[in-house]
Amino acid sequence: MSRRLILSAAPAILTGAPRTWSEVEKLLASGNVKGKLAKADLPTPALIVDLDMLESNLTKMASYLKAQGRAFRPHAKSHKCAEIAHRCLKAGAVGACAAKIGEAEVLSDKGVGGLLLTTAMVGKHRIERAVRLASKRPDTIFSVDNVQNASDLNDAARVAGKKLRVAVDLNVSNRTGITPGEPAVGLVEQMTKLSNLQFAGIQSYAGFAAHIHGFEARKKGSEEAMGRAVETRRMLEKKGIACNWLSGGSTGTYNIDSHIDGVTEIQPGSFLFMDIEYNRIGGKDTGEVYKDFQNSLKVLATVYSKPTDEFVIIDAGLKAFATDKPFAPEARDLPGVKYGYAGDEHGKLDLRSATKAVNLGDRVELVVPHCDPNVNLYDKMIAVRGEQVEAIWTIDARGKLQ
């Protein structure tokens, strides 16, 4: 029987069987990998996402928010991947958030609409890009937090003969945005006078609240912050300014903010993947470990040096992980084994408390400390189901920082 016949007759057995690099390279380049490629075939380090877990996370979030009667606009800054944005839309999302105009442009080009830019477009060129995007996708909403920027956006929109949908960005987290209450109301009043802007509502992201440890403390923090946004909405409505849209919330507060009267939309991102930081914030009913969503995202690495019996070196170091958190990646399938960064290209697995042997050539999966910047390090995300590779997704907006 020819090799081709064997392959088509029994892919489930043969995938992951020894094959040449040239064959693997061609499969990876073609993207047509389903039933043909196993995790064991992948070059490492690789960013892998467990499809069963990803799908479960997406279904859970979408159905929870639907049950609460809130719109669902997941933040694409987490995944930067058009395929995932489309899966979210299919699950009921009203669109996607983007942190930067470059992300939004890529998503738009890949057919994703309902875009919300969560940060102000400041600078002549960014404003030109915003107007261009709005011309292609009139439903895009842009965030504004000062009157000069509102005026600049209005001028550019007028020249282009367009009307831009704008939200007021509230500073509820000591980051971007205008102070809620009177200052925000004053800005909106100015905005509503500008004929080429159409006021859409309130953007209010309480970043600090997302990671408050312990559900009750997190609830208190988020309710206080989002409460200021809701109050601003009421003040606007009292003045006769329609404001029927208020977007905010995160993976850490989806089950808090979606219970606050006046919040109409939740914009979570990390729930798709999860990470060590989110695992540590504590759950509503699960104590110290936040388990509402599964850790679908991992870095797959290979042991490539074993200088002593006490440690091995793997091929994933500072360039393979986002390192902004004060804790290391976790090899959860290897109890007792601790990962440590060992340079730009290397990681060290401390084996002194290991419960099983780890040898040259072995594969290791590591849960990442912080998913968003970790995804941004890779060109592709490898979608796996069990031991099989099902798809290779381009991280379309990777590096789109501008």
Added chain:
Amino acid sequence: MSRRLILSAAPAILTGAPRTWSEVEKLLASGNVKGKLAKADLPTPALIVDLDMLESNLTKMASYLKAQGRAFRPHAKSHKCAEIAHRCLKAGAVGACAAKIGEAEVLSDKGVGGLLLTTAMVGKHRIERAVRLASKRPDTIFSVDNVQNASDLNDAARVAGKKLRVAVDLNVSNRTGITPGEPAVGLVEQMTKLSNLQFAGIQSYAGFAAHIHGFEARKKGSEEAMGRAVETRRMLEKKGIACNWLSGGSTGTYNIDSHIDGVTEIQPGSFLFMDIEYNRIGGKDTGEVYKDFQNSLKVLATVYSKPTDEFVIIDAGLKAFATDKPFAPEARDLPGVKYGYAGDEHGKLDLRSATKAVNLGDRVELVVPHCDPNVNLYDKMIAVRGEQVEAIWTIDARGKLQ
């Protein structure tokens, strides 16, 4: 006079003048920017490299090592950029080091030879890639640190009808490599029996020594580590095994290791760019601050929110910087201003001790904590001379982690 005439007549005056995003976008895409684009035109965050400083750093390192009679093989894991590798070759480098086979493949495709792989090629596929690379570039040297890997490489080379040049990688830094002395000699003896391997010499990188604080302590640490490599070389030669090549060293130890008898080649990387970490190791004659090389590499960012007078938010956060060091990027042109990470996309400039005003739309240049992984976050490096953009270099091996 038409716009075109003005542009060609007086580019130095007009660059940086207001122009449309579409014009800038076309210039950036064409890459043909000399005399046509200013720093002020660049979308941010952007990775910029000051050409005067880069050229000065390269000339200084190349001439220093030449004067010491040592070969110069800069590590491409720092710059990942074929243009820079070629500039190094022009300055006298014998080739380029690569940390990963993916980096080496890209450099080879872009015409860079004299490659040294500084980490072992473990795994069937990596070995196939190594053999393929050696077929194209027979002068490539591969590092080996265990006998099984030597045997695997030999088998693959034999099948391909090739002979691979191999170095023994010594563990002088508690990372990859085999223990210097008897164990290393034993491995080399095995390697020399394998007919499709050709023993090239010793790879010995003392990573820990590069960043020892204070020149005298660094000298002691590096001499001790590299001394073990030199001793291994002597042991090999005593056994009649020719070993006339010993490569190691770093930006922190170039003026130490190049004075050690028996070390034939230095493989520095960061000297081209420098970073805050290297600034802090202390210099031979300059006390606390290491000033042998200039800080050519910066991230250019824009202020895009000013919620209060106490701080502004810029468009460069956790995704714009490598964050593995315990210190933040530095805005050295803004005395008294402190940068802090403020999320994936945002950075916060604390203005409470600022000596001049910082306003919406202002540009800021930040020296990065750690250059190598920072370069890996960007697709392009913008080469500037003064306020003018001279070239746009593709970071060819960005993301080539495998």
